[in-house]
Amino acid sequence: MKVWNYSAGPSMIPVPVMEKAQKEFCDFNGLGMGIVEMSHRSAEYMAVAAEAEQLLRDIMEIPANYKILFEQGGGRGQFAAVPLNILPEDGFADYFVTGHWSRCAYKECAERYGKAILHECVEKDSDGNFYIDYSKMQVTPGAAYAYACLNETVNGIEMFNLPETGDIPLIVDMSSNILTRKIDVSKFGAIIFGAQKNVAPAGLTVTIVREDLLGRARKYCPSIFDWSVLAAHDSMYNTPNSFAWYMAGLDFKWIKDLGGVAELEKRNCQKANLLYNFLDSTDFYRCPIAKSDRSRVNCVFTLKDESLNAEFLAQAKSEHLVGLKGHKVLGGMRASIYNAMPLEGVEVLVRYLDKFAKAHS
Template structure:
């Protein structure tokens, strides 16, 4: 069977060039006679891979020496607990902004460690917009402000940041490397790899070095950001193959022209799909236009009874994993960096033909 266009929200599509390179190196990495999956994480060979991944990521995001790049395990959901455990040491509370499902999950875990100051929520309008970032009632004595600038499930995204002296902690799992950001505006960025970076199994953490001092000695050693930094992300065996593939993705991104070039393509892809949806009475997107996600495009059919048929026919047409999240239903097209414009245009062509047949 030939490759399909994979619109899965995660684990998501990887660049075909990356997969082919990994395939070519699978049995013998650079003449070592072993796969990356087989080599010691403390070997010279793997240490060079780790160093390359950190250097490429630093170049792509213009990360300066004030920040530490860590590769953590457990998924971004583990970070929901790990962040307050580390960064709230010596503090009673932290500020959280609620913009959707993943914000809600982060808030739930944080409440196990501290008082959560909910500074804004769009729950009352079913998360179709974002609270005004300029009027959030921030407590400047709190440990940090946590935000999720792109809600993968709801398809809500915002790019601005509140004005605050608090360290801003951002879950960028679904937007990292897809648009320009100023890392210096954040205290910490974390991102599960399985959307825009690589396979599941590793979480990228970019943390300001002064915040590492907040990690208490009472933390489990594998949970301490300070300990993770001191050991170059290798307190125990790291997810070596996931880090290797992340490095290949970083290399591919550099070859494409970096984050600026990817953002330009992502703007074009999202505009094409949203313009088609808005031009149709058969499809609809519920999100306020100013806050529509470039990465995750949810849409509904005017006739809900046609959803199963839509998914069946789209799958047969080589358009995979378009079902919306089970909590919201409908459809969702995740169009991360690895999704080419050709895939988006193929989806639009299918949607147009489906509407003509069933509209």
Template sequence: MSRVYNFSAGPAALPEPVLRKAAAEMLDWCGSGQSVMEMSHRGPDYMSIHAQAQQDLRDLLNIPDSYKILFLQGGGTTQFEMVPINLLRGKGKADYVITGEWSKRAAQEARAFCQVNVVADSANAKGQHTFVPKQSDWKLKKDAAYVHVCTNETLGGVEYHWTPDTGKVPLVADMSSHILSKQIDVSKYGLIYAGAQKNIGPAGLVLVIVREDLIGHAVPTPPPMFNYKVHADHDSMLNTPPTYSIYMAGLVFQWLKQQGGVAEMEKRNIQKANLLYDALDRLPFYSTKVNKGDRSRMNVPFTLPDARLDEAFLAGAKERGMVQLKGHRLIGGMRASIYNAMPLSGVETLVAYLNEFAQKNG
């Protein structure tokens, strides 16, 4: 059986070497006679996996010692509530920048806990988001508890290629769909969170990287499971953590190190994205709506000239070993997600098909 090129936005493709290693260790992890799935999360075998995953992530992103790394459950959307619960710190306002569906949903969820100031919103008259507003246009509030951004919008394919400067107000970023795809300066952020199922590992895990001085000031009597300080004090083991998802994420971190780290992945991702966007720009048969300077390197949405061609396009792609190219139901069209695990050959195969389909149907 040959593996397909999986362009899913999430759960997304994993590096084949990672899957093969996990398969080899499925029944017997390192001579322990048991699967990672079966281990006690308090036992020395799993504890070593947990600690190594944390250290490898810290190494990959050069995370300062003043930041805590949390491995939590609930996915990125749970952080829409955990962020205001933990970071308001007695303040009643928070700033949100809206660049797509996920930042919009984060703002909606936060309204249950504080006054949300939408300091910039890139939506056009049709409600579409095709660019990142310039920071000079943001109406930031000096008394805000934090500024929240989604630095890569998975649905619409809008990505920040710069880091906002919010001064003394902590910057909070949802990086679910592009973390580890490019180099970042963690010290510029108060908190970063990312669901694992796009660029890290299987679903069921969310990473939180939070500056230590920001935790311990949650709203009065928060549920322990929603309190960063409690999770930090228990080393992400307040309850049974998603052990197998953490193990898989750890294998991905090791694979990234073997590839040359985040800097090398950024070079590859730029190459893949340029190849795909160049083809879409060259072929008038396809349309892309996102401003060129704000295009995502991870999620590439595009449309055909007639939606009636969509099913034929998807069927032809499947025949050529490419799956999950259908766009999100809220946007339609097509979307190619080309995360770290997508090899250059997958993008080359897609580009060849784009040319073929346009020539046949144009």
């Protein structure tokens, strides 16, 4: 039975990656044991970890003066790790809020670790559509850093422009759009992302951090969140999520073999255009995000008659389309079409949307 999974995460993993992991699960490289049984400090596993890191450096073109850290704790863990690592006790930071997750990051900092300046950066236009007001992304002189979420998974909003922050480091959460489009890593002080949407199973978080930001952590920052400690120990200060790290390496290899991030961006644009063009062609569904700021990977939409929501989801599930229910914060529907989702999966979804709309019009 083929199931199409539109969940926001954990989400689809490329079929070739899953098949290779399945093949190696009980016997990795003829060692007679599975990757999940191996010591993370064994020479065999250290080679797996090093290859994964190098592959990520290659496909993202990460400069040599950036460290790559493979961590645990998820995005929420990094909401704390960012101020604990680079916000001085008497300092302050700018938070450019564009949706649910950047607001969570702001609250974590403001309520627990120090002064955070809130910049509300989303407005509504005359048609009731949400859009990003980049003019609100003005850094405050003296800020320790500026923070943004480049893709708001809940809200279906994606930043395609970057604020000018000058010498103030720009820290970004790219959990849901990492490796979906080409970016210039050198424009950021740090990039954080959870692996469970575009890379690997849940439980792995990656931080790409510029070296000059290391060594600033507060004395009471837990060692496992201290970027300088993790960098000094090659992310092996404690036992990492070795299986997710291995799976990430398989995914990075899959991306490289496809033609890299540029090829994925091309595919993601094609998928997003197909879905949004259909939604815009009918008044049965509505996407409340301005076209310029619509996420390529998290499409949020509502039904004209929301009393049909339960029926819509139940029928979708009966046809093996799962994960379409919107986040509890906003409701409605959401289709997540990350890197592992092929064009066929979006075509199947559009056919279902069309059929359901015609049956209830």
